[in-house]
Amino acid sequence: MGLVVVHTGAGNFVNEENYKVLCKKACRVATELLDAGGSAVDACEKAITILEDSCHTNAGFGSNLTWDRKVECEAGIMDSKSTNFGACTCVSNVKNPISLARKICDKQSSLFHFGRIPPILLSSDGASEFAKETGITLVTMDQLISKKASNTYNYYRSKINEFERMNLIEVGPLDTVGAIAIDNDGNVAAGCSSGGIVLKLSGRVGQAACYGAGCWSQKVDNHSTAVCTTGNGEYLIKTLLAREISCELLNCDCPTTKLNQVFNEKFLKSPLLPPSQEYYGGCLVIDYNSDTNRGDLLWAHTTKMLCLAYKSSKMKTSKFIASSLPDPNQAGNKVIVSGIPFSL
Template identity: 55%
Template sequence: MSGFVAVHTGAGNSIDETKYQRVIKEACIRANAILKNGGSSLDACEAAIIRLENCGSTNAGFGSNLTWDGKVQCEASIMDGSNLQFGACTNVSTVKNPIQLARIICDRQSKMLSMDRIPPMVLAGEGAAEYASEVGCSMIEADKMISSKAKICYNHYKTKVSDCENRYNIKINSLDTVGAICVDADGNCAAGCSSGGLILKVSGRVGQAATYGAGCWATSTADMSVATCTTGNGEYLMKTLLAKEICTDLMSSECGVTSLHKVFKQKFIESPFLPADQDLYGGALSLVFHPRSNCGEVIWSHTTKSFCLGFMSTEYKVPKFLLSPLPTYCTPGKSIVVNGQPFSFKN
């Protein structure tokens, strides 16, 4: 069987991203094995993100950033390109792998509840946790979701702002949300993302990783499949519906790199919905696949100093890693880097 997977550990403002290479490799290999054994793109996407959530060094699942009150509140979403179903959860503290819950919600979108009630697309807080327990998700005590890294980071920034009069006006740029995109042997694609949100975020805040059209998007047709997952300043990604905008343009473009650059420039950097006087940090990992020729392109774009990612086709023996730094002459938050690399596989 054949397939392709790509994962990222977030767009950030540090070029020291090599610490993520081991977990990126493991996530790619785990997803690749599923694709080789005939698993779906949704299966592979979920498995890759679960590995990223469990590693403790990313801002997703175990090790997520802490809220102002010192709690973990995670969120995740996943989308199935074959049927356009989407599932998400947010503000969960006792679900070990938020992407697992998002996947279940996604799968159940087509199954009406009793008395023809519409199934949920997004679940939050205690209701999400109760639902997760009922459907068999792995549960964990809230305090066990806090890693030593997250605690140290929390204490560091809490001390920095202890004398700040307005706790809501804090500029912290830690953007290591995780995401994955996959395509399987049938040409169907999937995309997902998972995040602990901003450091010292306001309790109850919802970010792009749980927002329809902002965190991830995937769609598959007989002629083309596209998928994307985003990272960055969540509120800005939500205001611009960046994930959906990226995929919509990719579907009608002849050049993926040109398309991604145009969308980032016109729909993000120059968006009338966003402040013109602030740095706009964002990144996206995308793919375009043509089922009839079994070839495609993985493309990534970011306005941050760096973007750490890896990808693997079932044709590869090992994953390929990329650390994409912003050129020294560019201004982070205002300049765009776009790269792409072709891939192919055989049925």
């Protein structure tokens, strides 16, 4: 028994059908894992690996390329049961970065030899070596470059050469991926995976790998919350948006109203962000009470669209939603918040 929710990023989507098929598959397979006794973090990882394996997303295979045409993936995952968080970044030879993040997350539960504290975040060669040591098969960087990613790179590089200023280019979908899940015990998990923004500087770290920014999950007594975010990584990092949302939802009467308030006050109007900018962001949220077996599935975004899907153990098929702003011209300046109640 449980619930799985996934997204394929916030942005401007041309072909929703690709995301619909992919999201529904990720939900179905992850829910089957929950029904077989898997944990929330198991389901979260499984859903994201399916999203990472698709050429349509900007995560794992198909990740955006850096300015010097390299792949640098990152991912993070958090488990409410253990409160552990694990992440990796600047990884160029791991097919499923979320699985590496999961390994790092699990290692948080015990000290290394000689009392050494295990890492929360590993990067670059250190992350790759850890992956190899823990049984994750490494691949070549070329194996992670999809035709779509290559074409996107060529397009934006040509535009940079033509206009010389990034802000004159209309940026496409921020099609990173994320998932949240809840299991039979009321534990929740959240995770995200990304190839980063198009033409990013080598070594750039986004919100997916940052504690409190890309994902957050916690369980306090009978109340569980899980959040994963997508959008402008630098702004999500500065506002620690995932953690802010989760903590605010623990003490509120109306989750939808509270989510709208948090997005406005702590993102769009945050004093931590540069003024007179467009702030692109989105999130998925689970707010659940294990005493009543009831909760709310919520989503919010300031981009033109956010594609998501969800499936509970009670549902025969996954439900896909392409959420959009009523006025696309307000993208980056206005948030839309939606949600549905659920019971397990």
